Amino acid sequence: MSGNYYKGNEVSCCIKYFIFGFNILFWLLGMALVAIGLWAWSEKGVLSNISSITDLGGLDPVWLFMVVGGIMFILGFAGCIGALRENTFLLKFFSVFLGIIFFLELTTGILAFVFKDWIKDQLNLFINNNIRAYRDDIDLQNLIDFTQEYWDCCGAFGADDWNLNIYFNCTDGNPSREKCGVPFSCCTKDPAEDVINTQCGYDIRARPDSEQKDYINVKGCVPQFEKWLQDNLTLVAGIFIGVALLQIFGICLAQNLVSDIEAVRASWVPPPLSMHRPPPQSSKKASAYYS
Incomplete structure (x- = not known):
């Protein structure tokens, strides 16, 4: 603001550069995650055939x-840019966007508690849909294997859920060698084995139920996930509360910085009219000028 001056108010440098430093880490991390996602799609040929995104x-x-x-x-x-450039539009957008995410998280948590049975049914449906597509995508396959190994489970509610997959179902017309089997991630772990036996689940569901439990985890992933939540309720609640407090803290800091910026802008005032008047010329200079 050329020719203007301010009085009194200043923008807090601590808040400004704290928001800048914190968000630049988020910005770079977000950029890295997007880059990893694009690289994964490139490796799978999705970027060369965009329509294949919906095929899975x-x-x-x-x-x-x-x-x-x-x-x-x-x-x-x-x-980051809003704090560095003292741009109130970007800072308000940051606050509103963060507030919307916080509201969605809170709403999801409440609905999940109130409609537990519905959430369980949806989780069952979600897992079964992914069981059907187990061999269609290597990333999905690795995710399912990790889940079943981590929670010592098999299928959504039991090993028989793998009948939904064309490679593992027990129908007479199934030519697959994995017929009536389960993925290796369903098998119970043997500490003595250093190398994973990827064929440990072959033909296992053709055996009686009493024998299956000696070789595979017969519990489903949905009840195992519920048990894990109950056993780690304090940890899960602490994480959610910590994330919520961090979001509220970010909103408060951004709003505080916006208030400081607007206060500084409001304190800019035009200089007095006397500052615009030219300095008076001495009589000698004036007479010399007109002579």
């Missing part, structure tokens, strides 16, 4: 990288 019947784990990375990139950009 289950969840493509790359979407997690793209969505989470995209949100982090947008938030980081708005917070």
Whole structure:
């Protein structure tokens, strides 16, 4: 503001550069996640055939990288540039966007508690859809194997859920060698084995139920996930509370910085009219000028 001056108010440098430093990390991390997602799609040939994104019947784990990375990139950009350039529009966008995410998280938590049975049914449907697409995508396959190994489970509610997959079902017309079997991630772990036996689940469901439990985990992933939540309720609650407090803290800091910026802008006032008047010329200079 040329020719103007301010009085009194200043922008807090601590808040400004704290928001800048914190969000630049989010910005870079979000950019990295998006780059990883694009690289994964490039390796799978998705970028050369965009229509194949919708071909997968289950969840493509790359979407997690793209969505989470995209949100982090947008938030980081708005917070970082908004703080550095003292741009109130970007800072308000950052606050509103962060507030919307917080509201969605809170709403999801409440609905999940109130409609537990519905959530369980949807989780069952989600897992079964991914079981059907187990061999269609290597990333999905690795995700399912990791889940079943981590929670010592098999299928949504039991090993028989693998009948939904064309390679593992027990129908007479199934020519697959994996017929009536389960993935190796369903097998019970043998500490003495250093190398994973990927064929440990072959033909296992053709045996009586009493024998199956000696070789595979017969419990489903949905009840195992519920048990894990109950056993780690304090940890899960602590994580959610910590994330919520961090979001509220970010909103408060951004709003505080916006208030400081607007206060500084409001304190800029035009100089007095006397500052615009030319200095009076002495009589000698004036007479010399007119002579």
